[in-house]
Amino acid sequence: MSAPERIPPRSVTGAALLAEGELTVRGRIRDASNAALYCTVAHDGREATCVYKPVAGERPLWDFPDGILAEREVAAYEVSEATGWGLVPPTVLREGPYGEGMVQLWIEATPEAELLALVDAEEPEPGWKAIGFAEVEEGRTALLVHADDERLRRLAVLDAVINNADRKGGHLLPTADGPxxxxxxxxxxxxxxxxxxxxxxxxxxxxxxxxxxxxxxLRNALSDGGELALRLARLLTAAEVEATRARVEALLASGKHPEPSGEWPAIPWPPV
Structure with a gap:
């Protein structure tokens, strides 16, 4: 009997497998704030490892009263695919052992890839961009920096479009083959x-x-009747789709990366 075919991250076949395959729970991811289950999914000789987040395990958020977290995760994948950058692993909404939930292809990150650092300096070195100063111990601060990496820059644009309220360091997964x-x-x-x-x-x-x-x-895809607009309409409210369209227009009008508004903490806590 041959071993099942493993599915690469950027694969339409992989997305279909997530949607159609038999989902088997193997364990729970303990450090997740909502229920997140480590699973395998298999169908017709193909197999992949994935994360399953059932809607029943979500903690309601007072400032995100509309919709469910799982739908937002799938919407982020849809926008990522529309960019052509492939920055979000294949993600689907489907039924699982504990009801409807988000299922996302598992990504094996490369631990030695350094994207964030704390440095004892006033300015970042070449190849790094400054985030801000952080208190590392009483009376002492250090400069928090991230890599001047084109992959991160693309992700910063995606986050501005989807209005990401929680881009932490632990949410960045570099891989051995480059993406x-x-x-x-x-x-x-x-x-x-x-x-x-x-x-x-x-x-x-x-x-x-x-x-x-x-x-x-994205502006074209989000226009009335556009393919992305139709996909998002099944996952988000009409107001949220319109706000996404407005953010794209604002970015094009300014021609610049957005800046912190100063109205709330601009960096998530904890940052990692």
Whole structure:
């Protein structure tokens, strides 16, 4: 008997397997704030490892009263796919052993890839971007920096579009073969500006030509009757879809990465 075929992260076949395969719970991810189950999914000789987050295990959030976290996670994947950047692992909404939930392909991160650091300096070294100063012990601060990495810059644009309120370091998954993925997108798409992220290093800087082209594509896809607009309408409220469209327009109008508003903490806590 041959071993089951493993599915690469960026694979339409992988998304279909997540939606159609038999889901088997193998364990629970203990450090997750909501119920997150480590699973395998198998169908017709193919197999993948995945995360299953049942809606029944979600903790209600007072500031995200509309919809469910699982739908927002799938919506983030839909927007990521529309960019062509593939920054979110294949993610589907489906029935599982504990009811409807989000199922996402498991990504094996490369632990030695350093994307964040604390340094004893006033300015970042070449290859790094400053986030801000953090208190590391009583009376002592250090500069928090992230890598000046094009993959992170793309993710910063995606986060601005989906209004990510919780981009922590632990949500960044670099892989051995090159791609970088972002996970945990349950608190996204709010109609109010709630962008809270570690990726402020490009704040106020001009968007790249590539990013502008991607945003123009998103604008078309989010227009009335656009494919992405129709997909998001099944996952988000009409007001949230309209707010997403408005954020894309605002980014194109400014031509720059957004800056912190100063109205609330701009960095999530804890940052990792």
């Amino acid at each position: 970088l993925y972002g996970i945990d997108h349950g608190v996204t798409f709010h109609v109010e500006n709630k962008l809270r992220t570690l990726l402020w290093g490009w704040a106020g800087e001009p968007l790249t030509a590539e990013a502008v082209g991607v945003l123009e594509g």
